[in-house]
Amino acid sequence: MGKARKPKVHKNKLNPTGLVDGNALIDQELSNGKSDSPIHAIAEQLQSSSAEEKICGLQTLATICQNDVNLTALVESDVVRIAASLLVDPDQSVRHATAGAFRNLSVLSVEICEYMVDQDVLTPLLALLNKYNGEWKPTIDRNMHDQLDEKSDTFLQAVNLLWNLCESTTLALDTFNQSQLLESLVKCLDWQIYGKEIAVTVAQCLLVISEDNTACWRILPNFGNELSSLLTLDGDNSCVLLRTVAAGIIANVPAIGSIYFSQLFATLSKTLDVNHRPVLGSLTSSLPLLNQKDVVHLEVTDDSHMDHESAEQAFQRRRRADMPSEVELEIRNVGWLLQAQRIAAEILTNICSTGEEEWHDEMDDDNLSDAESVHDYETTEQNDSLQNTDKLPTEILEAIKSYGFVEKLWQKAQPIAENVRQILVENDKNLFKRVNNLRASSMLCLHNLCNNISTEDLGGAEAIYQVWLELGQQVFQGEKNPRLLEASTSLMRATLEHLRKNPELFRQMTETDLQLMLTGVTDCHDPEIRANWLRMLGLLGCLLSEPLIKLIINFVLTTCLKEQDLWTISEAMDSMMDIFSENDWNQIVHDLDMVTKCKELDRRMKIKLKQNKRELNERYPAVCTVRTNLCRFCKYLETEMKKFRPSAEV
Incomplete structure (x- = not known):
């Protein structure tokens, strides 16, 4: 329990270029009273016999769905089903505008992507790709x-x-797997023929696939040589990104990964x-120059000339208008570096995951023997042993140590x-988001390493305490930032697991310090994030003095009695029970009326387990285990309290 789920390598999604802003068109249409709905107007344009009308509708579609009302x-x-057929429209410019509009739509959410698949976007999309x-x-x-x-774009x-x-x-x-397009996509990794932009995009698609x-x-495996050749690629940051993604593809495929392990x-x-x-520092000195582009320069054009231009001439005109500035090119270049480093961290995370934990079938709680005692849920000794054991294969562990990945990832996390x-x-919130994504991915990788590498190989208890x-x-x-907070608290929790046997490091911790964590919850x-905080409080309860332990137990019980999320309750109670593995703390149990509170929590967990089985998914067995242990814990506390005489009565 407690191991982070193996994260996928998530991409940073950029809006396609070359699409005009449709918001002004919509506003004008609505103000003129032509339609009560921009979606209705788009549908009419998409079904027009005119290619220009279709393109206009597609360009509008590409921009309006940032608004939740329009999305609904x-x-x-x-509209999506109507537009899907335009992916194979005879007109190249219509196909281009359709692919760009759908790409914009697909970055909004997983739910929108599922909706697009339901609307059968895949059939014409795969047919379009098959033309290449x-x-x-x-x-x-x-x-x-x-x-x-235009065809390549x-x-x-x-x-x-x-x-x-x-x-x-x-x-x-699954639909892609049946399309037999994989080999043709792999060929596009040849950046010398297809260019770096196409090669990088295809590589990132293959990384997911x-x-x-x-x-x-x-x-x-038939393309091992082609993939491995990219590992030696040198050049600008697009090369850094391409070789890193190629490494990820190799790591995903066991037959290739074992061959090119060292590379x-x-x-x-x-x-x-x-x-x-320093790369970011150099860039930020130029970023304010972007604001100069906010000034609108009116261009006098010859409309009669535009009326007679060909589709290719119109495309070239739009390309020239959308040419990025030098600063924008540098932003893209730095973005590639941040993206490559984030992907590298996530590849390492996946490599260093030891696999999903195995769980036993749920036990019949109502038939537990009265003879079962606190030792049924004592896991501290086992956890201590695990934290001092390297769980990774020797060759992976040696690579982690020899390349200094722990130190490198810690630097990226700062x-x-x-x-x-x-x-x-x-000036550029998208680039700032990439910085935060790099930090979060680095911390999550360190979290996995903490779960799989011994305290000694992580640098020792003192170094872990400083982290x-x-x-x-x-x-x-x-x-x-929620994603950073989750990654930070996950790593804090993982490091604290390594310090179970080092209470001397926490002697200076005061109630004021502890109160910060209580406020955090x-x-x-x-x-x-609450689950991480509560888990940490339970771990600290194994390390601090009795007055602080009493404060922690009281806070955890009170919080769990108000908590609605079952996983959070499970994590908190599992950690709190560990506090009693080496000391019965009978006076605290008596003072806080723990028997009553723990029985109430056991009752609530039983009800919530029946209600939330589907929502818990792979966490369900872990929560069942905690609930089983909590039931035993309640019986153990009852037995202890029958024998206990409070200090006031002695």
């Missing part, structure tokens, strides 16, 4: 920052869409070696300088 109207209409199955090569314009021709948008759908729903992945997908595992770890180390802080943070927040203190300072003094609205 969209899913209640047939022959001797196709993109045209890359070196004079326009390597921008792609359509392919790029389509692959991004496929990537998002396959990551969001297994139905999309190859995870836990045995259908892919039968094909990808794989060397690649991940090389990616994490780059210090992103907050950036305050002045740099402020500039990013004010715990620094994390605490960051949590209480830093920004309240009280003020937290996220059940996952």
Whole structure:
């Protein structure tokens, strides 16, 4: 119990370029009273015989669904099903606009991706991608920052869409497995032919597709040489990203990963070696220049000339208008680095996960023997033994140690300088989000390493204690980003597991210090983070003095009696029971009327287990185990209280 679920390598999703802002069109349409619904207007445009009308509707669709009202109207209409057929429209520009609009839509949520699959977007999407199955090569314009021709950019948008759908729903992945498109996608990893932008996007799509997908595992070993050749790629940050993602694909496929084991770890180390802080510092000195682009420059155009331009000329005109500035190119370059380092951390997380825990069948709680005692749930000794044992295969452990991954990941987990943070927040929130994602992924990787590497190999108890203190300072003094808080508290909890036998490190801890953690639980609205806090309180209850232990137990019981989330209650009670593994604390049990409170919690857990079995999913067996132990714990406390004479009565 307590091991983080194996995280997927999540992508940063960028909006497609080349699509005009449809908000002004919608506002104008509504103000003129032409339609009560922009969705209705889009549906009419999509069904027009005019390619220009279709493109206009698609460009509007690409922009309006950031609004929840429009999104609700969209899913209640047939617009997605109507637009899906345009992925194979005879007009290239229509296909391009459709792929871009659907890509924009697919980044909104998993639920939207599931809806798109339900609306049968996959059939025309796979048919579109199948058109690129022959001797196709993109045209890359070196004079326009390597921008792609329209046909190639359509392919790029389509692959991004496929990537998002396959990551969001297994139905999309199963459908892709039957499409026989995998080999043609792998060929596009040749960046010298297809360019780095296409190669990187295809690689990231394959990274998602190859995870836990045995259908892919039968094909990808045939391309081991092509994938491994990318591990030696040097160059700008697009090269860093491409070689890192290639390492991830190799790590996903057992038959290749075992062959290129050494190169794989060397690649991940090389990616994490780059210090992103000076890179961000240099960039932020230029970021305010972006604000100059907010000034609207009116361009006088010859409308009569535009009326006679071809589709290709119109596409080239839009490309020139959308050409990124030098600062925007640098932002993209830095974004690639942050993305590569985040993916490297997540690859390591997956490699260092020891697999899902095995659980026994749920026991019949009502038939527990009265002879069962506290020793049935004593796990501290076992946990101590586990924390001092390396659980990883020797070759992986040696690679982790020799490349210094623990230290490198800890550096990536640190907050950036305050002045740099402020500039990013004010000028490029997407890049700031990538910084936070890198920090969170690094901490989650360290969390897995803490669960699988001995205290000694992590640097010793004193070093781990310093990490715990620094994390605490960051949590209480830093920004309240939910993903960072969950990652930080997960790592704090994992480090604390290693300090069970080091109470001397906590001698200076006062009630004021402890109160910070209690406040952290009280003020937290996220059940996952609350579970981490409560778990830590239970661990501290094995390390602190009796007055603080009493405060912890009282707080945990009171909090759990008000808690609605069953997993949070389970984590808290499991940890609290550990407090009694080495000391009965009978006076505390008596003073806090623990028998009554624990029986009430046992009753509530039993009811909630029946109600929430489906929602708990893979956590259900773990919660059952805790509830079984809690039932035994109640019986044990009752037995002890019958023998106990309170100090006031002695």
